[in-house]
Amino acid sequence: MENKIQNQYKPNYVSPPGETLLEVLEERGMSQAELAERTGRPKKTINEIINGKAAIISETALQLERLLNIPASFWNNREQRYREFLARQEEQERLKKQVEWLGMIPVKAMMKFGWIQFYQDQVEQLREVLNFFAVASPEQWEEIWSSNHIYFRKSQTFPSDPGAIAAWLRQGEIAAAKIACAKYDANSFRKVLQNIRTLTVEPQEIFQPQIIKLCAESGVAVVFVPELPKTRISGATHWLNPDKALIQLSLRYKTNAHLWFDFFHEAGHILLHGKRDFFLEGIDTLSTEDEEKEKEANQFSENILIPQGQLKKFLASGKQRTKAGIEEFAAEIGIAPGIIVGRLQHDQVLPPSHCNDLKQKLKWV
Structure with missing residues (x-):
């Protein structure tokens, strides 16, 4: 995908609605005191609205409509745009202090794969990455993608990059959301796996779309997501909701022997283990319970491929x-x-x- 610099116009100044109100009052020869008297609002409140220190609430907008014959919607919209502008300015200053966080994320690789777009402005690039992860800030990313997730335990053999793993997993979720799946049915999925086994003799351009189609009919979204540098992950399995499971494959080893073993291994996790489990293949430092589940999934894959x-x-x-x-x-x-x-x-x-x-x-x- 070609990376394009985004040139979206965003105003660097939005006047407070109070400035417009003051202009209208001056045109009509009405003082702030008179407006306060006619609306029943304290003069101090009217003055704060004009100076942008107080907001025009819906009730005030209706009163202005009645007194000045200017629709309440006009005042409400002006107030909303102004408050949004202030919020964006505050966010801009906050994000400026957080752009270093981008160093934790494989931004260039993500752009190469077309997962995110390129922005010259670092704050805009930060917003783009936060949008990709569907989080409001780097702090929320840390909370959701690092602190609370078991799959960031580092391998003793191949130390992995948490930012790269998170990006790879998130892309899997995004891709899976585009796959319409039937409600998960274990019996149907078992039968589907037998049909899929016959596809191992087919070329990739035939078996890959068929895997996706057949599994979706049983409530399992299968996605193929390119491996990012420093992830060293061949596959992952987890449940997106109680009715939809996700199998994510990276083609890390680039041979059909590895791919088919990995696919049926992940399928084994779905059939044999709980919906709250999260399996990430490539992590070596596992608990005894997790190691046992990995052995069970290995056995499942081996038996279905070669009895x-x-x-x-x-x-x-x-x-x-x-x-x-x-x-x-x-x-x-x-x-x-x-x-x-x-x-x-x-x-x-x-x-x-x-x-x-x-x-x-x-x-x-």
């Missing part, structure tokens, strides 16, 4: 040592041979350098 009984029979045949044998077994159980290679490498049956040409390379489509 244990069929795998044992295949290993006993000795055919796992040749590409021809792997391709024959893949055709027999109806999945892509690259998935079998990935499993054999993971189980140390094959060295990591063997048969990688059977894996399908993936790209962003």
Whole structure:
């Protein structure tokens, strides 16, 4: 996406409605004291309105309409615009002091992917990033995206960047909001997964949109979001609401073996674990309970892709040592041979350098 500099006109001054009121009074030869008397308002209040120190409330606007024959809506609108202008000026000063926070966020990478737009003005750029996260300030971002969320525990092996992880997760939420899903149904989702398994033999341009479509029919939004630098996250699963789950995939390893394992792993979390759980793949420092859930999801993915009984029979045949044998077994159980290679490498049956040409390379489509 081409980054464009935004040139939106915003007035740097809005006069208080009291200035207009004073002009009208002078045109009609009416003093502030007379206006106070006719409206029943204290003279001090009228003077404060004229000097912008007090607001024109709706009741006063109606009185001005009656006395000056100028619609109450005019006064209300002038007052609203003026107060909004003051609020924006206050926000501008506050945000000026907070632009350094942008250093925590991968702004350039987000612009590269088209998630946010470029602004020359740093305060405007800060507003753009806050809009992306749907928070009012960096303090609220810290509260929502860092302090209260378990998924910012740092990996001992690959230290991750909280700002980048938050941006990646937020983009997943934005993408998922655009997917219309049926109400979640566990039985339907289980059946859908069996249908999706048959798609492993298809090229990416066919299986990717089909995954999204089929899962949406069972209440699961599947989104593919490019990995940001320093995230080191391959997938995530959580519930957007009680009727809609989210599976988010990054294509981090860029092979069908990893993608399909990750997809069914995340699907396992949805079927096996609670709706309040949040799973982020790539985090190594987990609690005992979380580690057990990860093992369960791993087992679910392994079994649905390559049933244990069929795998044992295949290993006993000795055919796992040749590409021809792997391709024959893949055709027999109806999945892509690259998935079998990935499993054999993971189980140390094959060295990591063997048969990688059977894996399908993936790209962003």
